[in-house]
Amino acid sequence: MRITVNVNGDDHTREVEPRHLLVRFLRDDLELTGTHWGCDTSNCGTCVVLMDGEPVKSCTVLAVMAAGHEIRTVEDLADGDQLDPVQQGFIEQHGLQCGFCTPGMMLTGRALLDRNPDPSEQEIREAISGQLCRCTGYLNIVKSIQWAARNRAEADGVTETAGSQT
Amino acid sequence: MQVPASFDYQRAESVDEALELLRRYGEEARVVAGGHSLLPMMKLRLAAPEVLVDINDLHELDHIVLVGDELRVGALTRHRTLLESELVGRYFPIVHDAEKVIADPPVRNRGTIGGSLCQADPSEDLSAVCGALHAHAVIRGAGGERIVSMADFHQGPYETAVGVGEMLTEVRLPVLPGAGSAYEKVERKAGDWAVAAAGVALTLREGRIADAGVGLAAVGAGALNLHAVQTLLNGSEPSEALYEEAGRVASDSCSPVTDGRGSAEYKRHLAGELTRRALRRAVARAGRPIGSTAREA
Numbered sequence: 001m002r003i004t005v006n007v008n009g010d011d012h013t014r015e016v017e018p019r020h021l022l023v024r025f026l027r028d029d030l031e032l033t034g035t036h037w038g039c040d041t042s043n044c045g046t047c048v049v050l051m052d053g054e055p056v057k058s059c060t061v062l063a064v065m066a067a068g069h070e071i072r073t074v075e076d077l078a079d080g081d082q083l084d085p086v087q088q089g090f091i092e093q094h095g096l097q098c099g100f101c102t103p104g105m106m107l108t109g110r111a112l113l114d115r116n117p118d119p120s121e122q123e124i125r126e127a128i129s130g131q132l133c134r135c136t137g138y139l140n141i142v143k144s145i146q147w148a149a150r151n152r153a154e155a156d157g158v159t160e161t162a163g164s165q166t
Numbered sequence: 167m168q169v170p171a172s173f174d175y176q177r178a179e180s181v182d183e184a185l186e187l188l189r190r191y192g193e194e195a196r197v198v199a200g201g202h203s204l205l206p207m208m209k210l211r212l213a214a215p216e217v218l219v220d221i222n223d224l225h226e227l228d229h230i231v232l233v234g235d236e237l238r239v240g241a242l243t244r245h246r247t248l249l250e251s252e253l254v255g256r257y258f259p260i261v262h263d264a265e266k267v268i269a270d271p272p273v274r275n276r277g278t279i280g281g282s283l284c285q286a287d288p289s290e291d292l293s294a295v296c297g298a299l300h301a302h303a304v305i306r307g308a309g310g311e312r313i314v315s316m317a318d319f320h321q322g323p324y325e326t327a328v329g330v331g332e333m334l335t336e337v338r339l340p341v342l343p344g345a346g347s348a349y350e351k352v353e354r355k356a357g358d359w360a361v362a363a364a365g366v367a368l369t370l371r372e373g374r375i376a377d378a379g380v381g382l383a384a385v386g387a388g389a390l391n392l393h394a395v396q397t398l399l400n401g402s403e404p405s406e407a408l409y410e411e412a413g414r415v416a417s418d419s420c421s422p423v424t425d426g427r428g429s430a431e432y433k434r435h436l437a438g439e440l441t442r443r444a445l446r447r448a449v450a451r452a453g454r455p456i457g458s459t460a461r462e463a
């Protein structure tokens with residue numbers, strides 16, 4: 001069937017089978033391979049994308065169910081060369097090693113900060129609790145999101161200097 | 167790559183349209199709400215419906231309202247909404263206890279109360295919660311609405327009172343004066359299904375327990391509403407000796423099986439201990455003004 005999904009601000013119309021999963025639609029049809037795909041059983045969370053602003057596991061959403069909704073993927077985080085504070089935070093705080101979990105983690109961080117600009121460490125840990133990272137031990141992911149929270153006012157010129165570790 | 171078998175997809179625009187589609191396709195049709203139980207089963211080909219009727223656009227099924235002495239929760243209400251609802255937390259702290267440990271945030275963004283109850287998996291936390299609360303389910307079909315108690319709603323593992331051509335539209339939770347409730351769950355890791363869990367709801371009237379409800383999850387079918395424990399509790403004064411006995415009866419009344427999450431023996435032990443803990447907290451909450459549980463650690 002013919003569906004239109006808004007992905008990263010643009011409407012994309014494609015012919016898909018109803019059984020086509022959102023993660024395959026993004027990766028195979030739209031070639032947005034920033035969304036990763038791991039366990040395929042809704043457990044690992046590497047496939048997390050934002051649906052109407054909130055994290056969902058795209059291996060457990062049908063593409064047809066996403067029709068008419070707004071999907072945001074990691075490709076949309078940066079504004080041209082300007083990284084999102086969450087992306088910058090992952091650089092500053094060494095929030096990734098292999099990078100497999102990173103797109104999902106960053107999107108969850110973005111969604112959390114959009115709702116709660118100053119989350120506690122516990123709130124950050126809760127927000128990412130549905131996503132596995134086999135490399136970092138989570139500590140640096142939490143620090144990366146905290147860095148982004150502190151530096152949210154980047155546009156207002158209060159950016160923390162790169163490399164500062166607090 | 168796991169891919170479901172082929173099916174037709176229909177997105178309903180009204181409850182009547184959903185019911186019409188369910189009638190038309192009969193046994194071959196399934197409702198899809200959050201899809202977080204159904205789609206994994208379809209990917210494993212444990213389920214292969216020919217038609218999916220998507221009810222996600224039926225916003226009239228996404229509500230939480232207090233009407234008289236019951237809280238009415240639409241079937242499409244997501245776990246996340248329940249967890250964030252101040253009204254739910256005020257009257258039913260057991261629901262917030264459970265929602266904090268049901269799956270993880272992205273799953274809670276999709277999964278619904280209706281899907282949880284209709285899935286009728288004996289491990290489903292909200293089934294034990296609704297069993298303990300003596301909730302009622304509103305089922306709608308061609309002939310109109312009928313209201314069934316939770317005891318009648320769950321007819322066995324993966325079996326409910328919802329018939330072909332029908333759907334669950336609302337869950338009604340009774341608001342009782344002097345009520346207290348709590349949920350205790352042991353899980354292997356954050357976001358996992360319960361190894362075992364216990365929900366208790368009750369009221370205190372002149373120092374004695376009344377309206378007791380006890381529901382256990384993940385310890386076999388038939389534990390969503392433990393009559394033996396409820397009968398023991400009703401009319402009794404709260405005491406450690408009573409909790410001890412209630413735990414023992416809960417332990418004896420369930421039928422856990424050994425699996426990757428633990429041995430039957432361990433789960434039976436948990437059933438008793440978690441019943442005692444939930445009971446203690448439910449009684450403590452019953453003694454407090456409504457809403458004060460929100461400040462608990």
Ligand SMILES: Cc1cc2nc3c(=O)[nH]c(=O)nc-3n(C[C@H](O)[C@H](O)[C@H](O)COP(=O)(O)OP(=O)(O)OC[C@H]3O[C@@H](n4cnc5c(N)ncnc54)[C@H](O)[C@@H]3O)c2cc1C
Pocket residue numbers: 041042043196197198199200201202203204205206241242267268269270273276277278279280281282283284285289290291292328332333334335357358359360
């Ligand atoms: C990784 C993971 C972890 C989880 N952990 C837990 C946990 O710890 N505890 C827990 O309790 N649950 C857990 N769940 C299950 C989760 O809560 C599901 O979302 C929920 O059980 C089903 O809700 P749903 O809306 O997704 O239902 P769906 O998958 O859409 O539907 C489930 C069933 O109910 C039927 N149905 C749905 N709505 C209706 C309706 N209104 N009328 C009639 N039939 C209907 C469907 O046809 C289907 O048969 C977990 C799920 C996942 C993927």
Ligand code: FES
Pocket residue numbers: 036037038039040041042043044045046047048057058059060
């Ligand atoms: S691939 Fe979706 S949760 Fe693992």
Ligand code: FES
Pocket residue numbers: 095096097098099100101102132133134135136
């Ligand atoms: S960085 Fe390797 S899985 Fe998280």
